[in-house]
Amino acid sequence: MAVAGVYIGDAAINICIADYARDPDAIPRLTKPQFINVPRSRGFKGAMHDLVEALELHSNLQAIYVGTFGPLVSIDPKKRGKDGSGYGQLQRINTHTQDWQGEHLYDTLARKLKRDDIWIDVDVHVAARGEILHQFDSEYARHCENTGEAALSPREYLAGQAYAFIEISNGLGCGISQGLSPWRGRLHPEFGHSICRHAAEDKLPSDCHLHPSCLEGRASLRAFKSRLKAAGHELSQVLNDPKSNELEAVKDAFRMQAAYIGQLCINATTAYSPAKIVIGDDLGRSSLFLHYTRSFFHQYMGGSRERYFPSYPDLMDLQRYIAGASQIHPGKRLHIGAFGAALSAGLAKEAA
């Protein structure tokens, strides 16, 4: 069936249109993916107008699934379409996107598209799901190679995989998917607002107006930009010019950012023991940032693999354990979350 996945990022809305089906081993598959980019610069109304226009070009869609920043009033599928339930509505307290506060994503899309087979979720859920499926073939092949005849079936292997996905954008979030089921709790995680230990050498105040020292306040992309600016640098230059990464002031900014994201990695590891921690967006593409994050993680875990607590095999190869997000379309800046949202559309339609 034809499905649409929508990922609402800071600057753009990524859409993935694909065919969804299950293979003979019951693993979901997305084929013939096409990606569309819609700008997100014209406020909520403008963005919805452009998104609806792009989706209306595809008349055969069976389901639409949207991954957005939060917090949302409700993402409980049982409340979908019920008046006043708050399903797919952004909460009014929001720390970084004022012009979308309180807006009803589900109601707006359902009304404009005249359909109710639409689901709303948080960005890190669809991204974590997308990563697990996108990496499935290579990871499963590796598992079979390592375990030989004792290898699990594809279905068993998929169910046992848990990935954490960290999104570092204007906000900061982390979501967990066990197999293809996101960990939701009563609402959805707001991992970015976990309280963190303030690094003594960090001179910048937390920029979260709710918490004096939370991860989002100290290590969102906004915070990183302020950190760079204080050192006389701009984010785009630092990300596009590898030579600038050799400057001590730039290295310090990356190190400080990694000192906080390393704390998030520890918290995700101790709470959920994922098989991988995937970092999205600009910082996930920076090898310097990934290097420092692994190094802080290693240090926080005790400084030697023998002392790691908890300890499990995936942790022994930090290059694999903490990695940048998969590139789904070389050359285009598309988020894996769009792919994960399309997958989620197929799964939601099957479950409905």
Ligand SMILES: [Zn+2]
């Ligand atoms: Zn906070």
